[in-house]
Amino acid sequence: MNITSKDGTTLAVDTTGQGTPLILIGGAFNDRSTVAGLAAELATGFRVVTYDRRGRSASDDKSDDYLVANEIADLAAVVEYFGGHASVFGHSSGAALAMEAVVRGLPIDRLAVYEPPYRVDDNLPTSRTDVNERLKSLVAAGDGPGAVELFMAEVIGVPAEGIAGMRAGEVWPFLVGQAPSLPYDVLVMQPWRPMPVERIAGIGVPLLAVYGDRTEPGLAAATKAVAAAVPGARLEALAGEDHAVLQRPAALAPLLAEFFG
Template sequence: MTEHQVSEQQVSEQQVSGDDVPGHIAPVDITCVNVVSKDGTTLAVDVIGQGAPVILIGGAFNDRSTVAALAAELAPAFTVLTYDRRGRGASDDRSEDYQVANEVADLAAVIEHAGGRASAFGHSSGAVLVLEAARRGLPIDRVAVYEPPYHADENQPRLAAEVYDRLRALVAAGDRDGAAELFLREAVGVPAGAIAGMKAGEGWAFMADKAPSLPYDVLVTAPWQGTPQERVAGIGVPVLAVYGDRTSPGLAKATEAVAAALPGAELRVMPGEDHAVLQRPAALARILTDFFA
């Protein structure tokens, strides 16, 4: 499987487990607000904590609930903002076409709400989004990423670009189950039997609900485009790249490539962790607290 396939499969397993849904974290004071993006899209944003602003962004099949436990861990030291990426959760999508620029504009709107500057953390495709936003010059002070699923191993097959078109067609037809299944099967590489098990589980509704946003995950990771080194070139802010020593070799290699491409970037390897680190946020929170402080 490609780096993209492995990462999003593990994210999907995280959702099925139900470990990162609302109600599974200690009570905290959360302010819920709506932020309007450049094209009029309304984004649902949760804000907790006090201190310098830090924005957390999840990957495919994720919404703000899946990073809520990490936000709670960071809240004693920072003002933490989490949001539903457009087309998922309580955020809508007013655009007429899928473009990475839409999601970059969304992050810009959340940063503006945070006071005009912020640091940011991204997991999986959310990590790629944060790096892309920094590359495009958004006012991000520090960037931390966990296992961005770039295609870093030329010996592994790349996801065909036409999967994006087929995915869009299913979303346009209102076939959320079909879109989620296509993504899992061809973008993630989940076997048919495993997908059948997911569809029979209580987590499937959560995953299918995110189907309209899956084309954005494919576009932002775009495994058919460039090397990690090319795609992060020009980022001029401090970067922390993290992966777990139990993750796939492809994801480890992609994370290492990001750190190697950026002068001064810090690389951390978390012992005993894999791509589902959001289910166990305490150790990651300690690393992020040190970096963002």
């Protein structure tokens, strides 16, 4: 189905299962297809909702500029369509978006996040503050591959040889297809700044923070920092998992089902 956001943007939405609404939000280079496996695992107990964030796959973007408020309005439209209240799971930058939505007062009942990519170690490399403007320029010029390479290199920290391997792989066209949405991921993460601890501490709903015990140390540290900042938050480590857990949804689904149930 399609849901129309506040500014007229059309969001492509899938649903599966019956019960309490549970919305899944992917991070950078993810759309509703990449969370479909997790949705299928959770469909026995929930009405699982997945959607393409604006500028991705089958969702358009009618805004004049990139603003976090645009994506908050999108999530608000999805929540409203499915009854006005929902639980939410966010992966990576989708986790940061979900937390920001709670802080801004969206009617989210319970929240689970997987490895929100905040910077909590001042010793780690940081992106230049102009990375978002450069990304926007590349997207505006139609240079999707350039935008993907910039995001991979400066925001994620993928080495040149790793990016070259991706360019030669089958997944590269999919990654390039998500390029118009990358400035939104950068805006919600703000990788040039430390994690906004005081803002996150304002989350007042039950929160589950999850990381894989084989993930990058920075992502594990960020997840632990989120759990420490939110009063009453629960922290869990998944054995044998890393940031690519969406490719192995059966490893994550039982923990989410227990938390949201």
